[in-house]
Amino acid sequence: MNESGAAGTRRRGFGIVGVGVIGAVHAEAIGLLPGARLAAVTDAVPGRAKALAGEWDCAAEPSLAALLARDDVDVVSVCVPSGLHAEVGIQAAAAGKHLVVEKPIDVTLEAADRLIAAARGNGVLITVISQHRFDTGLDELRRLLDSGALGSLLLGEASTKWYRTQGYYDSAAWRGTRDLDGGSLLNQGVHYVDLLLWAMGPAAEVTAICATQAHRVEVEDTALALVRFASGAVGTIVSSTAVYPGFAQRLEVTGTNGTVVVEDGRITRRALAGERHGPGSPGGQRGPSAGPTASHTAATPATPPAGPAAATPATPGTDPGATPATDRSAARPGTDPGATPATDRSAATPGTEPNAAANPGGIDPSSHAAQIAEFLTAIDQGRQPAVTAESARATLEVVRAVYESARTGRTVVIPARSVDGAR
Ligand SMILES: NC(=O)c1ccc[n+]([C@@H]2O[C@H](COP(=O)([O-])OP(=O)(O)OC[C@H]3O[C@@H](n4cnc5c(N)ncnc54)[C@H](O)[C@@H]3O)[C@@H](O)[C@H]2O)c1
Numbered sequence: 001m002n003e004s005g006a007a008g009t010r011r012r013g014f015g016i017v018g019v020g021v022i023g024a025v026h027a028e029a030i031g032l033l034p035g036a037r038l039a040a041v042t043d044a045v046p047g048r049a050k051a052l053a054g055e056w057d058c059a060a061e062p063s064l065a066a067l068l069a070r071d072d073v074d075v076v077s078v079c080v081p082s083g084l085h086a087e088v089g090i091q092a093a094a095a096g097k098h099l100v101v102e103k104p105i106d107v108t109l110e111a112a113d114r115l116i117a118a119a120r121g122n123g124v125l126i127t128v129i130s131q132h133r134f135d136t137g138l139d140e141l142r143r144l145l146d147s148g149a150l151g152s153l154l155l156g157e158a159s160t161k162w163y164r165t166q167g168y169y170d171s172a173a174w175r176g177t178r179d180l181d182g183g184s185l186l187n188q189g190v191h192y193v194d195l196l197l198w199a200m201g202p203a204a205e206v207t208a209i210c211a212t213q214a215h216r217v218e219v220e221d222t223a224l225a226l227v228r229f230a231s232g233a234v235g236t237i238v239s240s241t242a243v244y245p246g247f248a249q250r251l252e253v254t255g256t257n258g259t260v261v262v263e264d265g266r267i268t269r270r271a272l273a274g275e276r277h278g279p280g281s282p283g284g285q286r287g288p289s290a291g292p293t294a295s296h297t298a299a300t301p302a303t304p305p306a307g308p309a310a311a312t313p314a315t316p317g318t319d320p321g322a323t324p325a326t327d328r329s330a331a332r333p334g335t336d337p338g339a340t341p342a343t344d345r346s347a348a349t350p351g352t353e354p355n356a357a358a359n360p361g362g363i364d365p366s367s368h369a370a371q372i373a374e375f376l377t378a379i380d381q382g383r384q385p386a387v388t389a390e391s392a393r394a395t396l397e398v399v400r401a402v403y404e405s406a407r408t409g410r411t412v413v414i415p416a417r418s419v420d421g422a423r
Contacts, residue, residue: 135265189239
């Protein structure tokens with residue numbers, strides 16, 4: 001059942017499955033859209049569903065089956081741990097619900113293929129969240145790419161140097177596991193891997209190393225890869241959750257005519273032959289998180305970097321270009337010497353930092369809202385959405401190739417595939 005929304009559009013009912021960190025962001029994003037209404041939520045922990053339902057005045061269903069049985073749920077947001085995306089999405093597709101699936105599409109290509117087949121087989125549409133494609137700087141980069149202003153692409157670099165504490169990994173049993181999460185690259189870096197492919201086109205081969213240095217987890221907390229794209233261009237990927245204090249996510253694209261640098265969704269550098277060089281055009285992320293470049297304003301981690309026994313803590317004053325040595329000298333007694341300084345911590349309330357570099361909950365819902373709005377338009381128009389499940393699968397394939405290359409010490413060749421938007 002659909003109510004009438006603003007401007008005469010059909011108002012779609014949403015059900016959210018999994019109401020942890022990102023489920024709450026979906027509720028906010030849905031709340032921003034005149035064409036959407038949150039009808040029901042469910043969670044394996046019923047109290048969580050009840051709490052969010054209370055906030056948004058919607059139903060808390062006791063099970064996935066009960067949520068899927070509702071006529072007023074047209075679209076299901078799949079916000080459960082990554083390794084359960086296909087399992088939940090396949091059931092929702094079988095119930096005839098369109099799917100907004102959180103990134104990554106799942107943790108294995110086999111699961112991704114089952115999910116894509118289920119959506120196709122049941123005639124429902126699916127998008128996989130890659131909200132940063134909707135950051136405003138990316139619109140501008142797309143225009144530069146499509147107009148040929150950059151020339152022939154030569155080099156693309158995607159960097160996610162974030163910081164997560166051991167407490168983050170310990171906060172839920174699925175985090176940092178191979179089967180349900182994946183490492184830094186599959187959870188955190190995947191956003192900018194998606195942007196890298198979206199800008200540079202399909203990857204043809206990957207050579208990588210991974211390391212687990214600063215956390216007790218079964219997956220990598222740092223991944224590095226060299227990429228050769230199908231076009232012949234080359235690139236690099238860096239992803240880490242061990243980089244204190246956490247920096248802006250970065251995408252750099254160089255063509256024969258110049259370079260564009262994106263940081264946290266904003267173009268911070270645009271240097272094209274024939275144009276006056278300078279800092280990038282203003283641009284910015286959607287919503288209130290837009291602000292100064294995060295490279296030098298990275299948020300204070302929610303808790304100090306308490307590394308595992310195996311990790312060598314940073315020596316105070318030796319982390320180049322990050323927190324000044326004086327900041328670190330104030331580490332709280334009894335915590336490890338590289339811990340977040342007391343002065344630093346007093347400067348920000350834990351959990352309120354404006355971006356995700358060091359705060360898992362620092363997610364502005366407006367780019368999610370933009371992606372979901374585009375998805376609703378695709379449903380109305382009976383076309384594929386801007387972010388397809390196939391492109392999310394291509395991103396997963398690169399991540400899996402990184403893991404395979406790191407495991408075997410060999411270059412991994414990737415079959416040719418198209419990627420949304422890429423020329
Ligand atoms: N797009 C982004 O920026 C972004 C940010 C954070 C997380 N994510 C993705 O969202 C997903 C969830 O991450 P999170 O940080 O919100 O995790 P979380 O642990 O905070 O929340 C997951 C929720 O799912 C519930 N759950 C688990 N299994 C379930 C099941 N079978 N049925 C119903 N509920 C179930 C848990 O009880 C929990 O409340 C992951 O895939 C993650 O990669 C995306």
